[in-house]
Amino acid sequence: MQQSVYRKQIGLMLLTAGLISGCASMFSGTSQRSAEMRGDQAPNLTAPYNKPYKVQGITYYPLRSAAGYREVGHASWYGSESGNRTAMGTRFVPHGLTAAHKTLPLPSKVRVTNLHNGRHVDVLVNDRGPFKKGRIIDLSHAAAKKIGLHGVVKVKIEHLDDKISQK
Numbered sequence: 645m646q647q648s649v650y651r652k653q654i655g656l657m658l659l660t661a662g663l664i665s666g667c668a669s670m671f672s673g674t675s676q677r678s679a680e681m682r683g684d685q686a687p688n689l690t691a692p693y694n695k696p697y698k699v700q701g702i703t704y705y706p707l708r709s710a711a712g713y714r715e716v717g718h719a720s721w722y723g724s725e726s727g728n729r730t731a732m733g734t735r736f737v738p739h740g741l742t743a744a745h746k747t748l749p750l751p752s753k754v755r756v757t758n759l760h761n762g763r764h765v766d767v768l769v770n771d772r773g774p775f776k777k778g779r780i781i782d783l784s785h786a787a788a789k790k791i792g793l794h795g796v797v798k799v800k801i802e803h804l805d806d807k808i809s810q811k
Contacts, residue, residue, distance in 0.1 A: 687749035693731040694749050699775050710752045713803035717780035719756060720796045721788030722773070730771035738785040741765060744773035745781050745801075753804045756781060758791040765790040766804060 687694060687710075694706045707713070723738040730736050732750050743756065748769045757764040765787045774782040781801055783793060791799075 687751060689749060691732075691750070693733075693772070697772070699772075704746050704772075706747050707749055710748050710754075710803040711805065713748065713752075713754075713801070715780055715801045716759070717799070717801075718778055718796050719781045719783055719788075719793060719799040720774055720776070720779050721783045721785055721793055723785035732770045734770060736771065736784075740784055741767045741787045741790070742771065742784045743767040743769045743781050743787060744771035745769045746772060746775075748803070754781075755802045755804055756783060756787070756791065757800045757802075758793060759798045759800055761792050763791040 689708055696703055696705045698704070722744070725736050728736050730742070730744075736742070743754070745752070745754075748754065750770055750772075752769040753766060754769055755764050755766050765783075767783065767787045769781075771782075774780075779796065781799065783791075788794075791797075793799075
């Protein structure tokens with residue numbers, strides 16, 4: 645009986661410590677993260693998230709520049725990962741206008757156009773993926789909703805240069 649009380653107390657202390665440390669890290673680097681979310685910064689090509697990486701036995705080589713980048717393929721959306729860290733280290737927020745791409749430099753700003761209905765959305769690529777065969781980009785839930793994406797749809801991706809992305 646006594647051991648059960650001690651276990652509960654230790655568990656409560658560990659939970660409290662975890663919550664407090666999470667709050668402290670939430671505010672560190674806020675201005676840099678805000679700039680990244682707006683796409684104001686050029687990609688840091690020496691950052692670990694712009695180095696080659698391996699997933700499911702496949703090595704991916706991020707591009708050194710996204711200038712002039714265009715691609716057509718299938719997009720999907722993700723949202724159950726809410727709160728998890730993106731490849732850039734920021735928390736994934738499903739209601740943000742963000743996306744995951746396997747090789748675009750992080751961060752990059754792109755326009756994603758739904759080729760079925762012509763609707764488009766500008767998103768910040770701040771994560772890696774999708775790693776399902778035949779898909780070229782994963783959109784946050786909010787971005788997918790803006791272009792009417794339900795499930796998987798054919799899209800066009802175009803890189804937005806700094807002049808356009810700051811409008």
